[in-house]
Amino acid sequence: MSTAAAAAPSRPNPLAAFYASTIGKKWIVALTGLGLIGFVIGHLLGNLQIFLPPDYINTYAKKLKDLGPLLWIIRFGLLGIFVLHVVNTIQLRQRSAAARPEAYAVERKKAASKASLTMIISGLILLAFIVFHLLHFTLTVIPTKDIHVLDPLGRHDVYRMVVGGFQNPLVSIFYLISMGLLCMHISHGFQSVFQTIGLRTRRLSGPLNLLSNGLGWFLFLGNAAIVLAILFGLVK
Amino acid sequence: MNLTLKVWRQKDAKSPGKFETYEARNISTHASFLEMLDVVNEDLISKGIEPIHFESDCREGICGTCSMVIDGLPHGGQPGTTVCQLHMRYFQEGQVVTIEPWRAKPFPVVRDLIVDRSSFDRIIQAGGYISVRTGGTPDANALPVPKQNADLAMDAAQCIGCGACVAACRNASGMLFMSAKMGHLSYLPQGQAERSRRALAMVRQHDSEGFGNCTNQYECEAACPKEISVAYIARMNRDYALASAKEMAGVE
Ligand code: HEM
Ligand code: FES
Numbered sequence: 001m002s003t004a005a006a007a008a009p010s011r012p013n014p015l016a017a018f019y020a021s022t023i024g025k026k027w028i029v030a031l032t033g034l035g036l037i038g039f040v041i042g043h044l045l046g047n048l049q050i051f052l053p054p055d056y057i058n059t060y061a062k063k064l065k066d067l068g069p070l071l072w073i074i075r076f077g078l079l080g081i082f083v084l085h086v087v088n089t090i091q092l093r094q095r096s097a098a099a100r101p102e103a104y105a106v107e108r109k110k111a112a113s114k115a116s117l118t119m120i121i122s123g124l125i126l127l128a129f130i131v132f133h134l135l136h137f138t139l140t141v142i143p144t145k146d147i148h149v150l151d152p153l154g155r156h157d158v159y160r161m162v163v164g165g166f167q168n169p170l171v172s173i174f175y176l177i178s179m180g181l182l183c184m185h186i187s188h189g190f191q192s193v194f195q196t197i198g199l200r201t202r203r204l205s206g207p208l209n210l211l212s213n214g215l216g217w218f219l220f221l222g223n224a225a226i227v228l229a230i231l232f233g234l235v236k
Numbered sequence: 237m238n239l240t241l242k243v244w245r246q247k248d249a250k251s252p253g254k255f256e257t258y259e260a261r262n263i264s265t266h267a268s269f270l271e272m273l274d275v276v277n278e279d280l281i282s283k284g285i286e287p288i289h290f291e292s293d294c295r296e297g298i299c300g301t302c303s304m305v306i307d308g309l310p311h312g313g314q315p316g317t318t319v320c321q322l323h324m325r326y327f328q329e330g331q332v333v334t335i336e337p338w339r340a341k342p343f344p345v346v347r348d349l350i351v352d353r354s355s356f357d358r359i360i361q362a363g364g365y366i367s368v369r370t371g372g373t374p375d376a377n378a379l380p381v382p383k384q385n386a387d388l389a390m391d392a393a394q395c396i397g398c399g400a401c402v403a404a405c406r407n408a409s410g411m412l413f414m415s416a417k418m419g420h421l422s423y424l425p426q427g428q429a430e431r432s433r434r435a436l437a438m439v440r441q442h443d444s445e446g447f448g449n450c451t452n453q454y455e456c457e458a459a460c461p462k463e464i465s466v467a468y469i470a471r472m473n474r475d476y477a478l479a480s481a482k483e484m485a486g487v488e
Contacts, residue, residue, distance in 0.1 A: 014483040022409070022449035023439055023476045096407030096448030099341050105242075105255065106334045108308030112406070112453035119451065192452040195466065198474025202467050 022095065025088045030196035032085035033189050037215070039078060040182070044222045047162075050235060051226075054159035058151050061158040086127060093120050115188040115216075122181040129178035136165060144168070166230035179223040187216030237263050239327060241276065242334045243288055249344045249352075255334070258288075265325040269312060270295060270302060272324055289348040295320040297461060300396030303403070304349045305336040310400035310459045318398065318461040338399050340408035342445040353399050355445040356413060363437035364417040366426050385423045392419035394462040404459030407448030412456035414442050415472035416464050422475065432479035439476050 018024035049057040064071060115122070136142045145164030151157040166172045191212035194200040200208055229235040239260040246253025258280065263272045270292050277287035293301040302319040306312040312322045327333065337345050342355035381389075393416075401412035418435060421427030427434075450469060457466045 014480060017436075017440070018477075018480040018484070020443075021439055021476075022443050022447075023473055024480065026449055027473070027477055092449040092451075096409070096451070099408035099446055099448035100339055100406070101341055102339050104305060104308060104336055104339055105244075106305075106308035106336070108313070109453075109455060110309065110313065110404075110458035111455050116451065116453045117406070188452075195452045195470050196473055198470045198472075198477070200467070200470045202465055205467075 022092065025092050026196050028084055028088050029092070030193040032081045032088075034193050035078075035081045036085060037186060037190060040186075040219060041215075044219060047226060048222060050159065050162055051229070054151060054157070057159050057162075058153075058155050058157060062155050065156075082130075086123070089120065089123060113188060115184040116192075119185060119188060122185040125181050126178060126185060129174070129181075132174070136171070137161065144171075162226075163230050163236060166227050169231060172227050172231045175227050176224055179220050179227075182223075183216040183220035185216075186219060187213045190215050237265055237324065237327070237329050239263065239272075239330070240332045242332065243348070244336045245288070245348055246337075246345050248347060253345065253348075263324055265323070267324045268295070268320055269306070269322040269324065270320050289346075289350050291350050292320055297321045298396060300398035303338055303351065303353075303398055303400070305338065305403055307334055310338070310403040311398075311461050313459070316461055316463050318396075321461075338403040340399075340402050340447070342408070342410070342447050343399060343402065351399070353397070355447070356397050356399065356410070358445065359410065359414055359438050359441045360417060362441035363430070363434035364414075364421070366421060366430060368426065379425055381424060389420045389423035392416040392423070392464065392468055395420075395460075395464055396462060398461060400459045400461060401456035401464075402447065404455040405448065405450075406453060406455065407451055409450045409456075410442050410445070410447040411450045411469050411472065412460060412464060412466065414438055415468035418472050418475065419468040422471070431475065432482055435472065435475040435479040436483065439472075 019028070046060055047057070049060055067074070109117070132142075136144065140147050140161070144161065145167060146157070146160040147164060149157045149160050151159070166175070189212070191200065191205075191208040194204070194208050226235075241258045241260055242255045243258060244253055245256045258276055260272055260276050261279070263275060267275070270290070273288060273290060280287050290304060291301045293299040295302075297318040297320060300318070303310070304319055306319070306322075311317055311319050312326070314322055314326060335349065337343075337349045338351045338353075340351075343351040343353055346352050395413060395416035397413060399413070402408050402410050405412075418438060421434065422431050452466075454466050457464065
């Protein structure tokens with residue numbers, strides 16, 4: 001027998017094999033997680049302009065809107081990254097759950113942090129938060145005070161919309177809780193990325209943990225400052 | 237000292253198991269945990285009860301056969317200690333001690349506290365070796381190895397394959413074991429030729445055995461009786477991605 005079909009051994013497609021493997025999936029979670037962290041940092045820095053006169057954040061918002069097709073490319077890119085992150089983490093969690101069909105009667109932990117044990121929960125609540133957040137300030141379909149007013153230059157008054165949004169205590173509390181969860185997610189996630197992509201060494205583990213916690217707190221305090229300043233009328 | 241034991245009893249892989257309660261009487265604090273179980277088993281036998289089945293061989297922490305989760309921690313949770321090395325002085329008079337087998341799909345229970353770890357053997361068979369002609373012992377220093385690499389290889393080679401990493405891991409992942417086995421070869425010159433092939437083959441075997449995925453909680457390192465570092469997992473993650481990239485690009 002010397003037909004081509006018989007001779008060719010069936011080898012898995014290398015890309016498909018990587019994507020199907022535990023470590024491959026984890027690489028995707030790490031790289032997309034890093035991308036999302038980059039976005040979250042940029043998003044916060046932009047929004048801290050709420051502490052400046054209204055003109056700043058309204059100009060910034062207009063500039064983003066004026067990116068036109070580029071804005072859509074960025075949006076779809078982010079969506080793609082987000083979907084890859086969520087789908088792969090859920091698949092990994094399912095595999096890991098299947099790997100331990102019978103639970104221990106007594107469970108004790110020596111090393112795992114609370115944040116690391118609740119990644120899927122903080123993640124899923126973040127998912128719900130992000131959907132709400134998009135409906136709230138991007139698609140503006142959630143009834144909110146001052147949502148569609150124009151500023152003196154005839155631009156969408158993003159400043160008034162944000163202030164109007166956080167004057168609602170229920171909304172503010174939901175945002176604060178979500179930012180707490182983001183803080184936890186990233187305080188484990190950031191250093192975890194370096195382990196996943198093979199850059200966390202014994203020497204770097206201490207500094208990376210510090211950086212990871214610092215980043216989590218920075219994102220929490222920065223975002224919470226916006227919400228609290230508005231809720232307590234410091235920004236109005 | 238006297239203790240109350242709650243021990244997992246299971247007739248075979250197919251039967252459901254359950255906890256039974258036994259008393260351990262007049263145990264010396266100098267005894268090891270396994271010696272304590274020997275005493276309890278003597279007592280059970282004299283009462284006509286089937287003794288507790290557990291594995292042991294060397295009883296000096298080098299063979300990796302003894303395996304049980306004691307009060308939620310593999311090998312009882314003393315740093316750098318296997319169950320056979322665990323002394324009874326760490327327990328309190330009258331303490332209730334829960335003893336369970338390793339719990340993981342790729343480690344089916346054979347009987348009571350004994351699990352079948354041949355999934356580990358199959359990971360080694362997939363690539364945890366080097367292909368060389370065997371022969372006489374080579375001369376020392378015929379193949380120079382930097383001291384640092386030799387140390388790192390030897391640290392990894394301390395893995396006794398006991399499976400505590402899998403038992404401790406929330407995801408029943410075999411990655412500390414697998415990365416140690418890769419690491420002790422990949423730090424040495426002899427391990428280079430098959431490094432990529434090995435990474436791909438071992439990870440694929442690990443996955444197909446049904447082990448879970450590492451979530452970087454580092455419980456494995458804390459549970460390892462040989463205190464093997466999770467730095468080997470990071471190195472394996474890098475090796476596996478590099479090997480996959482080479483495979484995708486068709487690098488020969
Ligand atoms: C702004 C949004 C998000 C950011 C910045 C983010 C960031 C990260 C980072 C950096 C990691 C660590 C990757 C690694 O361990 O190597 C991670 C892990 C994880 N993320 Fe997210 N994430 C976000 C949203 C979500 C959402 C919506 C989910 C919903 C399911 C989620 C679920 C998870 C889970 C379960 C892990 C742990 C995976 C593991 O440990 O194996 N994340 N995330
Ligand atoms: S019996 Fe050999 S390591 Fe415990």
